[in-house]
Amino acid sequence: MMRSSAGTIGLLLAAVVLAGLAAPKSLVPAYELLKTRNGVPVYFFPSSNIPLFEVHLNFEGGSDLDPPNLSGMGTFSANAIRHGIAGMNEDEISRKLDDVAGGIEINVGEEDTEISSFGLNEHSTAINALLFEELAHPTFPSGPFERLKTNHIDSIDQLPDSPGTLATHVLDSVIFNGTAKVRPGTGLRRDVVRIRREAARLYYPRLVRTDHLKAIVIGGKDHREVLEQVLRGIESLPCSACGLKIPAPRIWNFPAYQVPMGKVLLIPRTGISEAHIRMGFRGPRRNIPEYYDLRVAETILSGHFASRLNLVIREKLGLTYNIGANFNFGSTTGSFVVSTSTRNEKVGELIVQVNKLLGAFLNGEILDQDVQIAKDYLAGSFPLGFQNMYVIADSFFNGLLNGLAPTFLDEFQGGVAAVTTVSLRAALKKYFLLSQMKTIVVADQAGVGAALGKEKIGFVVRKAQDFL
Amino acid sequence: MLKMPWLAVVSLLVIGFASLTGCAHAIKPEQRGWRPQFKVHRDVFANGLTVLFVEDHSTPVVSYASWFKVGSAWEKPGATGIAHLFEHMMFKGTPRYSAKGFFEALESKGAVVNAFTQRDATVYYEVIASKYLELVIDMESDRLAHLVLSQADLDSERQVVKEERRLRVDSNFGAQHMEQLQKLAFPTHPYGWPVIGYQEDLDRLSLDECRDFFHSYYQPGNAVVTIAGDFDYEQAKRWVGKYYGPIEGQQLPELELKAEKKPGIEKRLEITRPVKAESLLIGYYVPSMYNSDTEKLSMLAWALFGMNSSRATQRLIHEKQLALGVSADAAFERFPYLFLVSADFKTGQASGPAEDEIYKIIEDAKINLLSEAELSRVKNGLIYATVNEGKSPVGIASWLASGEFYWHDLEKIYSKLDVFYAMTPEDLRDVARRYLNKDNRVVVLMKPDEKKESGK
Numbered sequence: 052m053m054r055s056s057a058g059t060i061g062l063l064l065a066a067v068v069l070a071g072l073a074a075p076k077s078l079v080p081a082y083e084l085l086k087t088r089n090g091v092p093v094y095f096f097p098s099s100n101i102p103l104f105e106v107h108l109n110f111e112g113g114s115d116l117d118p119p120n121l122s123g124m125g126t127f128s129a130n131a132i133r134h135g136i137a138g139m140n141e142d143e144i145s146r147k148l149d150d151v152a153g154g155i156e157i158n159v160g161e162e163d164t165e166i167s168s169f170g171l172n173e174h175s176t177a178i179n180a181l182l183f184e185e186l187a188h189p190t191f192p193s194g195p196f197e198r199l200k201t202n203h204i205d206s207i208d209q210l211p212d213s214p215g216t217l218a219t220h221v222l223d224s225v226i227f228n229g230t231a232k233v234r235p236g237t238g239l240r241r242d243v244v245r246i247r248r249e250a251a252r253l254y255y256p257r258l259v260r261t262d263h264l265k266a267i268v269i270g271g272k273d274h275r276e277v278l279e280q281v282l283r284g285i286e287s288l289p290c291s292a293c294g295l296k297i298p299a300p301r302i303w304n305f306p307a308y309q310v311p312m313g314k315v316l317l318i319p320r321t322g323i324s325e326a327h328i329r330m331g332f333r334g335p336r337r338n339i340p341e342y343y344d345l346r347v348a349e350t351i352l353s354g355h356f357a358s359r360l361n362l363v364i365r366e367k368l369g370l371t372y373n374i375g376a377n378f379n380f381g382s383t384t385g386s387f388v389v390s391t392s393t394r395n396e397k398v399g400e401l402i403v404q405v406n407k408l409l410g411a412f413l414n415g416e417i418l419d420q421d422v423q424i425a426k427d428y429l430a431g432s433f434p435l436g437f438q439n440m441y442v443i444a445d446s447f448f449n450g451l452l453n454g455l456a457p458t459f460l461d462e463f464q465g466g467v468a469a470v471t472t473v474s475l476r477a478a479l480k481k482y483f484l485l486s487q488m489k490t491i492v493v494a495d496q497a498g499v500g501a502a503l504g505k506e507k508i509g510f511v512v513r514k515a516q517d518f519l
Numbered sequence: 520m521l522k523m524p525w526l527a528v529v530s531l532l533v534i535g536f537a538s539l540t541g542c543a544h545a546i547k548p549e550q551r552g553w554r555p556q557f558k559v560h561r562d563v564f565a566n567g568l569t570v571l572f573v574e575d576h577s578t579p580v581v582s583y584a585s586w587f588k589v590g591s592a593w594e595k596p597g598a599t600g601i602a603h604l605f606e607h608m609m610f611k612g613t614p615r616y617s618a619k620g621f622f623e624a625l626e627s628k629g630a631v632v633n634a635f636t637q638r639d640a641t642v643y644y645e646v647i648a649s650k651y652l653e654l655v656i657d658m659e660s661d662r663l664a665h666l667v668l669s670q671a672d673l674d675s676e677r678q679v680v681k682e683e684r685r686l687r688v689d690s691n692f693g694a695q696h697m698e699q700l701q702k703l704a705f706p707t708h709p710y711g712w713p714v715i716g717y718q719e720d721l722d723r724l725s726l727d728e729c730r731d732f733f734h735s736y737y738q739p740g741n742a743v744v745t746i747a748g749d750f751d752y753e754q755a756k757r758w759v760g761k762y763y764g765p766i767e768g769q770q771l772p773e774l775e776l777k778a779e780k781k782p783g784i785e786k787r788l789e790i791t792r793p794v795k796a797e798s799l800l801i802g803y804y805v806p807s808m809y810n811s812d813t814e815k816l817s818m819l820a821w822a823l824f825g826m827n828s829s830r831a832t833q834r835l836i837h838e839k840q841l842a843l844g845v846s847a848d849a850a851f852e853r854f855p856y857l858f859l860v861s862a863d864f865k866t867g868q869a870s871g872p873a874e875d876e877i878y879k880i881i882e883d884a885k886i887n888l889l890s891e892a893e894l895s896r897v898k899n900g901l902i903y904a905t906v907n908e909g910k911s912p913v914g915i916a917s918w919l920a921s922g923e924f925y926w927h928d929l930e931k932i933y934s935k936l937d938v939f940y941a942m943t944p945e946d947l948r949d950v951a952r953r954y955l956n957k958d959n960r961v962v963v964l965m966k967p968d969e970k971k972e973s974g975k
């Protein structure tokens with residue numbers, strides 16, 4: 052149940068719902084759920100023992116909504132809030148923030164755009180005044196915009212100098228081809244060069260709109276003006292796009308990203324002796340009944356030293372320093388990804404061994420004992436991630452954004468405990484889509500060609516630039 | 520947004536913990552801001568083991584860290600990388616817990632288990648539900664007393680470490696760049712070789728060398744253990760006595776190393792790698808962490824280079840657009856090390872103009888005092904970073920351990936934050952004059968290899 056904020060602290064207190072108090076012994080500390088006069092839900096987690104505040108404004112809609120042939124538009128549009136407001140250029144904004152050791156961050160995700168502020172309670176007034184002024188009245192000056200664009204294009208060009216990052220990016224491009232997520236949120240080079248400042252300015256109101264906003268305020272129990280200021284700030288935000296329907300994400304399909312089944316995609320990168328490997332397929336969203344089964348499954352495979360991939364690929368075979376495998380659960384879709392690396396001459400052997408291990412896993416090579424160890428690990432490690440209220444509140448908010456109930460954190464232990472070997476196998480049959488797995492290798496072509504051939508692994512070669 | 524140099528500053532602090540052997544003190548109030556409130560007990564056991572106990576009952580979690588006074592600075596030429604390789608060997612098991620059993624026993628309780636090696640320290644840590652603290656104490660003391668080393672384990676772990684080096688250095692051009700700078704700056708001192716060592720040295724390290732290393736440095740008297748979180752001090756102290764007490768040990772002498780002889784002229788090196796753009800590393804020789812100038816240099820790095828409003832950021836990146844990024848870090852070590860300035864560039868952009876501008880900014884800081892506003896920004900940033908780092912027992916334990924480990928005197932560390940607050944613009948000008956000079960620096964420029972363009 053939500054109420055409307057009344058704009059003054061006295062009335063505000065009367066309007067509060069002590070939502071978190073309804074659940075005794077909850078992992079989630081007591082919080083208040085309010086609603087601004089323009090309809091924005093605001094979750095407030097007060098803290099009295101640490102004098103820090105965080106504000107997160109989460110706008111529904113991210114890079115998935117970028118216009119055709121203009122990927123990166125959301126990123127450029129949102130980041131312009133740091134470039135200038137009336138009477139203050141970007142350097143003056145930086146000085147003002149640094150004066151009080153405050154921060155304002157912008158993160159344009161695929162499905163949402165999060166704008167955050169943080170700092171010490173005693174400086175909250177100055178920091179959040181700046182935050183809402185930036186949000187309400189960005190001036191989009193040309194100098195910083197063009198610099199950001201030039202630098203961003205160059206960072207795309209330099210991505211091959213980070214082969215691991217490139218490998219991850221290419222795998223995402225391949226497995227999400229045919230969806231809105233195939234393009235990087237920061238944009239394809241061919242699109243970014245076309246983005247104009249005026250277009251970004253016109254796009255901005257479609258991204259920063261209060262009719263698709265959720266907010267959380269953490270901290271400031273004895274400094275309630277943090278909350279009060281955020282409520283007033285949200286209510287003061289203009290919203291010219293309010294009421295307009297958010298368009299469906301656009302589907303993109305790039306023929307060049309299609310990889311023949313059974314073949315490895317090799318991205319040549321000269322001068323490196325370690326091949327960077329990513330293997331994966333499209334996975335489910337976060338809000339599914341089998342979530343806990345899949346968490347246990349990935350824990351058997353990876354995530355700790357006694358996990359299967361680590362014991363076999365690293366400890367027994369000495370093929371790698373690091374191997375990880377996990378499901379990435381998004382709010383609408385997700386992925387399963389194995390990340391590892393090996394010396395060039397062993398790349399074929401490593402791929403064969405990982406496939407063999409994953410195949411056996413899918414085909415039921417899972418003991419009750421494996422399941423129990425993984426469940427114990429998850430149950431035991433879960434509280435370790437919540438060493439202060441700021442982390443708990445962040446997790447709570449992210450869960451809500453993924454469509455979960457406010458009680459989801461308290462359901463974790465029960466969810467894990469309910470997993471059985473039978474339920475896990477059933478979940479794997481449904482979501483562990485090995486037949487669709489794609490394998491990406493970023494490596495020195497001269498070094499790995501023979502290693503792949505030795506294991507009779509076919510491969511196709513594409514340039515890194517095809518995916519940038 | 521706050522950048523990395525704060526971590527270096529904050530890690531120097533170990534703030535606010537009064538401590539005497541066996542006594543607990545509340546934290547003194549800080550005049551300018553917040554300080555965490557924890558009870559700290561420091562005990563030195565008969566075999567020389569020092570343990571810091573920090574009770575924090577806010578969450579049912581305990582952080583356990585074992586700091587050993589040995590790192591790559593203790594190595595010899597031809598045997599580089601043994602400190603780090605041995606860190607891996609410490610997980611190979613004992614008669615009671617096999618390698619797999621060690622991890623399973625802890626990870627089945629949900630523990631985070633890992634370790635890291637630095638130039639001056641090797642650290643093993645666990646974060647676990649506090650009800651398992653006795654198990655951790657038992658297992659950590661067990662491997663200190665009864666570690667089993669075998670040729671087969673060494674051979675397999677050697678491959679893993681060589682993979683790590685290929686991943687972190689041989690396929691990472693930025694790491695190669697740094698490796699070259701250290702080599703140029705420290706031709707005789709151990710800080711000249713990488714912590715992970717060279718592949719050829721890793722190939723030849725023997726089991727006997729590993730055994731000698733273990734017996735020489737893995738002594739209770741050469742370790743500091745920190746236990747932070749939700750536990751009862753008296754009970755935990757009894758457990759430490761029970762499990763570590765029987766381990767005989769000896770106090771090791773402090774490592775004595777001659778500081779690298781400064782060349783007295785600027786040393787420059789140009790390297791090529793298959794990258795798109797140039798990048799620049801400048802290192803100024805600075806004293807060890809025990810010198811009172813260290814805090815001043817740290818603050819100077821932050822003031823000139825560390826913030827969005829810093830002179831370097833505004834002039835090089837915003838105004839003149841001479842670089843993609845620029846930063847500085849006064850990374851302090853047990854022995855004299857470097858004040859590092861780094862800059863990255865756009866494809867095709869020459870580094871020369873940016874390098875000149877960096878020197879202009881430094882020369883200007885020797886003449887014109889930083890404004891009170893610039894200094895105030897750094898001090899406010901320090902308060903924020905201190906509070907933020909102190910949000911969890913892990914952060915607190917890390918401060919405590921580094922204070923005890925490097926200074927043996929928490930009371931001395933207690934005043935470090937106040938030293939920062941008391942700093943004046945003249946202090947920063949003076950250290951700029953003293954250390955940031957042409958004849959006191961090494962420069963390594965990494966340029967694209969025209970024959971091997973990246974991404975092809």
